[in-house]
Amino acid sequence: MAAADGRFLRRNGPVASLVTALAPAGVLLGAMLLQAPGLLYGTHTGPGAFYAVIPHSVMAALGSVTLLFALFALGMGFANFWRDTGGRAVELTRGRPLRRALSDVLTLRHLGGQHGCNDRDETFSTARRRFHHALFYGLFRLLRLHGRGDAVPCPVRLGSALRIPRQRRP
DSSP: OHHHHHHHHHTHHHHHHHHHHHHHHHHHHHHHHHSOHHHHHSOOOSTTGGGSSSOHHHHHHHHHHHHHHHHHHHHHHHHHHHHHHTOOGGGGGOHHHHHHHHHHHHHTTTSSTTTOEEOTTSOEESHHHHHHHHHHHHHHHHHHHHHHTOOOOOOOOTTOTTSOOOOOOO
């Protein structure tokens, strides 16, 4: 088993690249096979136009599967770490260490050290931390909007992908 795991890890880059390329292609191919050509290639305006080609439920399901897999992988990593370090269950219920750990996670305290992560040219940069924050808090905001039943702020216009649009409350 260990030899098979080692072979897979050595091929991880090409496998990840292949999956990354084929996943969007699969979604587009699925849309082409399941939607009428007029709907797929037509112009859509008005409320709900963003979801005319690929419905919101399909996008949410694909995103949910990805999120659940990531949470599962993180949970398995945590369980393996906890087992390997000899952690005890009572240690998980102590308030102060739990608050500190949560604070470290939400602020990405240990991502990149004091000066940030090394960039492509080996200089230090905090770009990776900023992108991780944007991803996490964007996902958090999206889940909060869904939980409250609010509409997701769409469509996203070019140039606004990194800004969080403000919604007017009635």
